[in-house]
Amino acid sequence: MPCFHDVVIIGGGPAGCAVALSLLRSHPGASIVVFSDADPLRFKIGESLPPEAAQLLRYLDASLPSTLSTHLPCAGTASAWTSSSLEEHDALMNPFGHGWHLDRARFDETFRTAARSAGAKFSEARVTAIRRENDLWILESEADGSAVHSRWLVDASGRRASAARLLGLRTRKLDDLLAVHALFSSTSGTTEDRDTRTLIETCSQGWWYSALLPSKQRFVAFHCDAPSAKGAIRTRTGFLDFLHDQTNHLARIMGKHEYDFSAPDDGAPVGPQTTAACSSQLEGWQSQAYFVPVGDAALSFDPLSSQGMITALEMGCILGTELAANLIQLDGFSDERVIVERVTERYAEVWKHFEKSRKYYYSVQSRFDGDQFWASRRVNM
Ligand SMILES: Cc1cc2nc3c(=O)[nH]c(=O)nc-3n(C[C@H](O)[C@H](O)[C@H](O)COP(=O)(O)OP(=O)(O)OC[C@H]3O[C@@H](n4cnc5c(N)ncnc54)[C@H](O)[C@@H]3O)c2cc1C
Incomplete structure (x- = not known):
């Protein structure tokens, strides 16, 4: 027998969990299933959570803000963007207080636990096929059992936009930004890295980012266009040589604490990895009935903006409330097309x-005016 649900959410990241929690907050009787193929033990990128996020977390589940104490408070930002000197923004000057450097995999798992406790059912499986029949969405996954039937389908699958792709939809990219990144562990027995600021530093071919994590590892990423992400930079020595050649402040921190590549827990190769970091929008999703993308599946942002997670949370809160209104048929809120328009x-x-x-x-940075990475970003505006 097929299982019928009000809403199926593909993806149990911040966006998917925020939809589930905000929907259940307004409509506790809703039947929701979340498909999640996340591995909670695997390192996940995207650790900087701005202070404003605490309010949203509290709205979604009163116990979530207190879980942030197990992550690392961020002391502010230090950025060599417009000049080679660091411009510092101390978290003390922020009316919202400090943000956090998260253990992202653990943060997302906490979120999934909260959504489960609120009443969402989880299927730890990847969705592999989607079709629409008799005004219902029918989903197949790698999980054992029959297909899942649902009234609403929410794509919260991140940059993969898995549901949208299965439906034949495409994203429009603003650029081809890539992040070449790695995790480092200090090998110094004498100096402990206590610099919990977010560090940003530009160079001719792009910009560097680094943050200390709750694990005491340091995350380092170089953001650049595809040609600069090829060749030696993908090797251990090439990445480190490039880092020391192109940065001042980051190179000093790496040298002082004798950082070397961490051995990944999941058996992945030791050394730099590459991931897409472009800004993009999902196009044409409004043509599908009872379908809404949310979070990175709908809009993904250049990581410079630091707005990925907070926007995913905000979008998730709004969408959850809209879906609840539709399901309980509130006057003036119930029409599917109105929801699509509003979203x-x-x-x-x-x-x-x-x-x-x-x-x-990108326009206030003028030190590398003649360089392709920076010039192309100004032309694109
Ligand atoms: C290099 C880089 C650095 C970043 N740094 C930051 C940062 O410091 N701060 C910040 O706020 N944001 C950052 N971001 C962005 C941030 O990580 C995302 O905006 C955020 O994770 C979006 O949340 P989401 O829930 O939409 O998607 P995700 O967090 O990607 O979650 C999607 C979930 O869907 C699951 N999924 C996908 N397909 C399927 C399927 N077919 N079946 C079942 N499950 C599926 C995945 O397992 C995943 O758990 C960064 C991004 C990049 C690329």
């Missing part, structure tokens, strides 16, 4: 705001 408008506002600030940050 589309909200996403357009978010994107406009993001593009404006992206334009601003």
Whole structure:
């Protein structure tokens, strides 16, 4: 016998869990299933959580903000963006207080636990096929058992936009930004790295980012275009040589604490990895009935903006409330097309705001005016 649900969410990251929690908050009787193929033991990128996120977490589940105490408070940002000197923004000057450097895999798992406790069912499996029949979504997955049937389908599968792709939809990319990244452990027995600021430093071919993690490992990422992410930089020595050649502040921290590549827990190769970090928008999703993308599946941002998680949470809160109103047939809120229109408008506002600030940050950097990475970003605006 098939299982019928009000809402199926593909993806148990911040966006998917925020949809589930905010929907159940307004409509505790809703039947929700979340498909999640996340591995909670595997390192996950995206550790900087801004202080404003605490309010959203509290709205979603009163116990979530207290779990942040097991992550690392972030003391602020130190950025060599417009000049070679560091410009510092101390968290003490922020009215919202400090943000956090998260153990992202653990943070996401805490979120899934909260959604489970609130009443969402989880299927720890990857969705492999989706079709629409008799006004219902029918999903197949790698899990044993029959297909799942649902009224609403939410794509919260991150940059993979798995559901959208299975439906034949495409994303539009603003650029081809890549992150070449690695985790480092200090091998110094004498100096402990206590610099919990987020560090950003530009060079001719892109920009570097680094943050200390709760595990005491240091995450380092170089953001660049595809040609700069090829060749020696993908090797251990090539990455380190490039880092020491192209940065001052980061190279000093790495040298002082004698950082070397960490051995990954999951048996992955020791050394730099590459991941997509482009800004993109999912196009044409409004043509599908009872379908909404959320979080990175809908809009993904250049990591410079640091707005990925907080926007995923905000979008998830809004969408969950809208879906609850639809399911309980609240007057004026119940129509599917109205929800799609409202969500589309909200996403357009978010994107406009993001593009404006992206334009601003890339245009105020003029040290490397003649270099391709920077020139192309200014031309694109
Ligand atoms: C290099 C880089 C650095 C970043 N740094 C930051 C940062 O410091 N701070 C910040 O706020 N943001 C950062 N981000 C962005 C941030 O990580 C994302 O915006 C955020 O994770 C979006 O949340 P989400 O729930 O939409 O997607 P995700 O967190 O990607 O979650 C999607 C989930 O869907 C699951 N899934 C996918 N397909 C399927 C399927 N077919 N079946 C079942 N499950 C599926 C995945 O396992 C995953 O758990 C960074 C991004 C990049 C690329």
